[in-house]
Amino acid sequence: MRRILIVGGGYAGFYTAWRLEKKLRRSSAEVTLVDPRPYMTYQPFLPEVAAGSVEARHVAVSLRGHLRRTSIIAGSVTSIDHAHRTATVRLPGGPDRRIDYDTIVVTAGAVTRTFAIPGVAEDAIGLKHVEEAVAIRDRLLTAFERAAALPPGPDRRRLLTVTVVGGGFTGVEGFGELLSLATALLASYPELTLPDLAFHLVEADGRVLPEVTDDVARWVVRHLERRGAHVHLDTQLVSAVDGHIVLSTGEKYDNELLIWTAGNAANPIVATHTDLPSDDQGQLRVRADLRIGTDDAPIPDAWAAGDNAAVPDLTSPVSGTRTMPNAQHAVRQGKRLAANIVADLNGRRVKPYRHHSLGVVATLGLGHGVFQYRRLVVKGLPAWLMHRGYHVLAVPTWERKIRVLLVWLSALLFGRDTVSMAAVQHPRAAFAAAGTPGPAGDRVPPRPDRTPARVR
Known part of the structure; x- marks a missing residue:
């Protein structure tokens, strides 16, 4: 079976895995997705979550709940060695794990750009x-x-x-x-x-x-x-x-x-912890068909999409323009990427990604x-x-x-639900404030007699 590893479960990664499940037979490929979170976040709704117009759990799409034929690993990819077709995954609270693959899909997204500003x-x-x-x-x-x-x-x-x-x-x-x-x-x-x-x-x-x-x-x-x-x-x-x-x-x-x-900002895994080619902004160099590499030097069995990829915008009249790093492109790139992987595995011609903005x-x-x-x-x-x-x-x-x-x-x-649940961020605070019983239990008041009255 062909081993396909997807790095990242955001828009592009989720839709790539979702489409691969629909297009590939069970016996033809084994798909594994690695992401530290067990869900894909629909980020355009986050402002409305902050304002209480949308429930938080409703913008989180469960990976296991919708990717039934994909192996989900809760962890973070820390390095990619494509020359040897291996990736290193850091598991929460556990040892690092090496994953071997035949085809890799890098959809790790970007990270928040910060500066060294005091405070x-x-x-x-x-x-x-x-x-x-x-x-x-x-x-x-x-x-x-x-x-x-x-x-x-x-x-x-x-x-x-x-x-x-x-x-x-x-x-x-x-x-x-x-x-x-x-x-x-x-x-x-x-x-x-x-x-x-x-x-x-x-x-x-x-x-x-x-x-x-x-x-x-x-x-x-x-x-x-x-x-x-x-x-x-x-x-x-x-x-x-x-x-x-x-x-x-x-x-x-x-x-x-x-x-x-x-x-x-560029995902540090993509920018510094892989042998795959990246540009001066830390994004993977990607061809129009979403294969990593250039038109003259494509990288076999390596694909990328989303915010961590410098995808050419074929709809722009300006040469060298890249697609905007937004959800509209990431979703559609994930769908095109899955179709191209299936075509490539079956010896068919792949198609370039082209999307006119809505x-x-x-x-x-x-x-x-x-x-x-x-x-x-x-x-x-x-x-x-x-x-x-x-x-x-x-x-x-x-x-x-x-x-x-x-x-x-x-x-x-x-109207909006305007109840603050800030204490959820510190779930043990109330328990810790109540104290714990000493050696003789003198820190906890005696329990009142709650024996029920006899029913006649």
Whole structure:
């Protein structure tokens, strides 16, 4: 049997394995997928998870639940030696394991790009994983509870101050959704008012949303500012020590919640721990048919797709353009990659990846959105409905689609669920605070007599 190893269970890896199960006979290949998480995260929904519009578990697609014929290994690939067709996997709490393969598919994705800014490593939260989105929501809700108990002043102001660094799609969508949540929460907290809120979006470039035109990007900034946001363009974060924000413009303020969405960086496994060819940005060199290598020197039995691959964009009129690192491309690349692997195994010709963009759509909060396809621009509620419609169709499996639709329907009828579960992040705190019994059990009060009364 042909041994196929898939490194990474994100969009591209999940869809590659899913399609291989449908196209390959059981006797023809053995597919193994390695990922440290047991699920694929549908990342476009993470801003709505942070705002409480989508349940966290509904954006996590179980790998074992949907890849029934694929062997799933919970671990991280630490090195790839394609010359000898082996990969090293680090298992959680266990020894490293060597996996032999015949064909490798590298879909390890990217990692969050960070910089050595004081305070960021200690205080910032990313928005790349579902756990981070849940933590952001709980911290914002907890901050409202604490602020409502304080008199007006700097302490209250700090608790209700949020800073998002990065003006790409993740940053802008997350910022807009959290602003929408915070504004809606004011109805439940009569002690607080709109001027108590301070939401800052910090972007080092001179504009936001690089995938849309300049006019649309400027409209997004004006729209957010009309809702009370502070948008800092051509601005960098200088320091965030102890929650005190210092910007490159000289502005300073105290902050409670710092969210880091300043782009992606190359996966270190791809960039430095493999003999497969990569470019100066740490991405694997990939041909248009998703085979690793160049047109003149393809690498046999090696394929890649998604954010860790420099996939040529054949639809662009500019030579050398690469496809954008987004979900729209990763999903379709995974499907094309699976079809090409099957074709290659059966001696048929493979096809290049070519996808014309369907446009870009972004949520800016409940009832607010923007959509652009070439010169067509839709704003406001219609764009927000388009955003929801597109992503509920794009999220994999009918089971997840129905769950998300049911949550949206319940939110429409009863509003968002605004209960903070921040204590979940420290599950043993209450137990540890209760203490443990001493040698004679004197630290635990005697148990009251609970003998039931006799029933006559």
